[in-house]
Amino acid sequence: MDDSTVVMVGTLRPELVARLEREYAARELGQLAAEEAARARVAVTSGVWGVRAEHLDRLPALEAIVNFGVGYDATDVAEAARRGVVVSNTPDVLTDCVADAAVGLVIDVMRGLSAADRFVRRGEWASGRTPALARRVSGSRVGIVGLGRIGLAIARRLEGFGTTISYHNRRARTDVSYAHVRDVETLARDSDVLVLAAAGGDGSRHLVDAAVLDALGPRGFLVNVARGSVVDEDALVAALEAGRIAGAGLDVFAAEPHVPSALLGRDDVVLLPHLGSATVETRQAMADLTLANVAAYLDEGRLLTPVG
Incomplete structure (x- = not known):
């Protein structure tokens, strides 16, 4: 797999970052050269950071945004849809x-x-x-x-x-x-x-x-x-x-x-410091579902928990 297929946008939990790096050689968007970013197909982000129009401009080949968290309002879903990019979140588990x-x-x-x-x-x-x-x-x-x-x-x-x-x-x-x-x-x-x-x-x-x-x-x-x-x-x-x-x-x-x-x-x-889902068990389940969405999209062209 091309090592720029999966890109990370914003700060993610260290355990999730480690798995994305290990399984997909994923890197943070800011670390990618323009030609590498132009090849990325899947972006993984969080409910705090999101993927917005300026990120989409740097990711012209992007096909899917996988969100770690149930909330996805930080992502410009309307703009993503206009560009044909699908979006997922992690409902139920939290x-x-x-x-x-x-x-x-x-x-x-x-x-x-x-x-x-x-x-x-x-x-x-x-x-x-x-x-x-x-x-x-x-x-x-x-x-x-x-x-x-x-x-x-x-x-x-x-x-x-x-x-x-x-x-x-x-x-x-x-x-x-x-x-x-x-x-x-x-x-x-x-x-x-x-x-x-x-x-x-x-x-x-x-x-x-x-x-x-x-x-x-x-x-x-x-x-x-x-x-x-x-x-x-x-x-x-x-x-x-x-x-x-x-x-x-x-x-x-x-x-x-x-x-x-x-x-x-x-x-x-x-x-409270936005800790509603902050338990060991729930954050593990969220990371698992995030990775399952990435795998399902790359293997089958579909997201397990699409939004909208």
């Missing part, structure tokens, strides 16, 4: 771990667990102070934005807490009994915690804006395991600073790995 993380954020931000940990470590408990009372998770009203694979897995888990679940999708699902709400603002108004599991991209950019946050209200919490772009971060910071929402649990941000400095010192916010 659903459980992302859903687990979302539920963890719900519990943490509502019960104030991380804040209580810091309270103890600062010596405030030992000095006789009492932490503020938190909010109960069991029996709460949960609104889920995006009831796809991950959103449904979150809902199933939170059912065990006796919560009342409603959701917003573009189209109502016929296979669930949860109430479908036509707009996010109404969903927020009727929820104690609003959980975001929607796909990223232009269609969901700033779906949660100042109006939605005001609807969520001073007793409502926001949890985001979707994409940072789904939330207007400036509006979120303003709402928290003014006490217009009760708190937020965030695994994703608009300009990762940069987090708004105004959030860093707040005890009503839980901040």
Whole structure:
């Protein structure tokens, strides 16, 4: 096989890089001479980096983009399609771990667990102070934005807490009994915690804006395991600073790995470094599926998990 058949775009996990180098002699796009890049057929990237028009310009023979991650909004899918390039992602294999993380954020931000940990470590408990009372998770009203694979897995888990679940999708699902709400603002108004599991991209950019946050209200919490772009971060910071929402649990941000400095010192916010799928088991499964997509395309001309 030509050693420029598979190219890597952006930073990938070391284990995946090692396997791509070993099995396909793959190299990073920036390491390739123009004539080598011009021969590449498959690009492997991540949900953080993606393949955009400027990369496609350097890869005129590209046929497929294989994405490590379920989110692929960093890739210019429309431009890829225009050029006849197919795209895959790694769905299903990370659903459980992302859903687990979302539920963890719900519990943490509502019960104030991380804040209580810091309270103890600062010596405030030992000095006789009492932490503020938190909010109960069991029996709460949960609104889920995006009831796809991950959103449904979150809902199933939170059912065990006796919560009342409603959701917003573009189209109502016929296979669930949860109430479908036509707009996010109404969903927020009727929820104690609003959980975001929607796909990223232009269609969901700033779906949660100042109006939605005001609807969520001073007793409502926001949890985001979707994409940072789904939330207007400036509006979120303003709402928290003014006490217009009760708190937020965030695994994703608009300009990762940069987090708004105004959030860093707040005890009503839980901040995670985009670790929804970050378990040994899930990252192994994602790498396996990524490599299986590469192999299937090169051997059979098809992707196992195409998007769109």
